[in-house]
Amino acid sequence: MVWPLIVGLLLTTLTWPVARFLRRRGWRPALAASVVTVSFLVVVGGVVALIAVPVASQSGELTDGVVEGIQKLREWAAGPPLNIEDAQITKAVDTAVARAQDGLGSMVGTVVTGVSTVVNGVVTAVLALFLMFFFLKDGPRFLPWLARQLPGRLATDVPTVAARSWDTLGAFVRSQAAVGLLDAVLIGLGLWIVGVPLVLPLAVLTFVSAFVPIVGALFAGFVAVLIALVSNGLTDALIVLAIIIVVQQLEGNVFQPMIQSRGLGLHAAVILLAVTLGGNVAGIGGSLIAVPITALIAVVWNYVREQLSDAPQEPGTGGSHTGDVAPT
Numbered sequence: 409m410v411w412p413l414i415v416g417l418l419l420t421t422l423t424w425p426v427a428r429f430l431r432r433r434g435w436r437p438a439l440a441a442s443v444v445t446v447s448f449l450v451v452v453g454g455v456v457a458l459i460a461v462p463v464a465s466q467s468g469e470l471t472d473g474v475v476e477g478i479q480k481l482r483e484w485a486a487g488p489p490l491n492i493e494d495a496q497i498t499k500a501v502d503t504a505v506a507r508a509q510d511g512l513g514s515m516v517g518t519v520v521t522g523v524s525t526v527v528n529g530v531v532t533a534v535l536a537l538f539l540m541f542f543f544l545k546d547g548p549r550f551l552p553w554l555a556r557q558l559p560g561r562l563a564t565d566v567p568t569v570a571a572r573s574w575d576t577l578g579a580f581v582r583s584q585a586a587v588g589l590l591d592a593v594l595i596g597l598g599l600w601i602v603g604v605p606l607v608l609p610l611a612v613l614t615f616v617s618a619f620v621p622i623v624g625a626l627f628a629g630f631v632a633v634l635i636a637l638v639s640n641g642l643t644d645a646l647i648v649l650a651i652i653i654v655v656q657q658l659e660g661n662v663f664q665p666m667i668q669s670r671g672l673g674l675h676a677a678v679i680l681l682a683v684t685l686g687g688n689v690a691g692i693g694g695s696l697i698a699v700p701i702t703a704l705i706a707v708v709w710n711y712v713r714e715q716l717s718d719a720p721q722e723p724g725t726g727g728s729h730t731g732d733v734a735p736t
Contacts, residue, residue, distance in 0.1 A: 412532050416539030421578040423448055427544045441544035477634030569711050573704045580700055587659055588618025598651035602644050604636045620683055620695045625656055
C-alpha cells in the first residue's frame with residue numbers, strides 16, 4: 409500500500425497543473441482527470457517505446473563499461489606517480505565493482521528474471537495510476553473534508569500543514585524533473601558531439617539521477633566519465649568531465665533558481681545526510697524519497713515554530729488591553 413500511495417502522489421504533483429487548467433476552463437473533475445490520466449499513459453507508453461527498450465538492451469554494455477573503467481583507475485593508481493600498493497586498494501575496488509554490478513545490472517536483471525518483482529511492479533503501477541486519477545478528481549475536496557473531521561484547533565492546523573506540504577512536494581518534483589531533463593539533454597548532446605557511446609542510456613541515467621540531489625549528479629557524471637575513459641581514452645574523458653562540470657554549474661546557478669521559484673529551505677549538508685540515510689535504510693527507493701520527506705518534516709517544524717513564536721498575553725490583561733503583543 410505504501411509505494412502505490414507514494415508513486416500516486418508524485419505522479420499527481422506532475423500532472424495536477426494540467427488538470428487544474430482544464431477544471432478552470434469549465435471541465436468536470438471526472439472528465440479532466442480522465443483526459444489527464446489517459447494522456448499521461450500515452451506519453452509514458454511513447455517514452456517506453458522510444459527510450460526504455462534501447463536503454464534496457466544496452467544496460468549490460470553500460471555495466472561492463474563501468475566495471476572496466478574502475479579497473480583502469482585501479483591500474484593507474486598502482487602505477488606512477490601514485491604507486492599505491494595493490495593490496496591497499498583491492499578491497500575498495502572490489503566493493504566498487506560489486507556495487508556497480510548490483511546497482512546497474514541487477515535492476516534490469518531483476519525485471520527480466522524475477523517474476524514476483526515484475527508482478528509487484530505491475531500491481532504498484534496500476535494502483536498508483538488509479539490513485540492518481542482519484543487524486544486528480546477529488547483532491548480539492550480532501551482538505552475541506554479533513555477540516556470537518558477534526559476537532560478544535562486541529563481543524564485549522566492539520567489542513568494548513570497538509571496544504572503547505574502539497575505545495576512543497578509539487579515544487580520539488582516538478583523542478584527536479586525540469587532540471588533533470590535539461591541536464592540530460594545538454595549532457596547527452598555533449599556526449600554525442602564528443603563521440604562517446606551509450607549516449608541514450610547515459611542521458612536517461614542523468615535524468616533519473618536528478619531526483620537524488622547532489623549524490624545523483626555525482627554518480628551520473630562518474631559513470632559518464634568512466635564510459636568515455638574506456639571507449640575514447642583519457643583526453644575525451646577529461647572533455648566529458650569538463651562538460652559535466654559546466655552543466656552542473658549552469659544547473660546550480662542558472663537553471664534551478666529560474667525553474668524552482670522557491671527552494672525547499674534545506675541546507676546542502678542536510679540534503680546530503682538525508683540522501684545518505686534514505687539510501688542506507690531503503691536502498692535506491694529511500695534515496696529517491698529522502699529529500700521530499702525531509703522537506704515535509706521541515707514544513708511541519710516551520711509551522712509549529714510559527715505557532716509558538718507569538719508570545720502569550722500577560723496574565724490579568726484579558727480582553728481589555730488594546731495594544732498588540734509583539735512576537736518573540
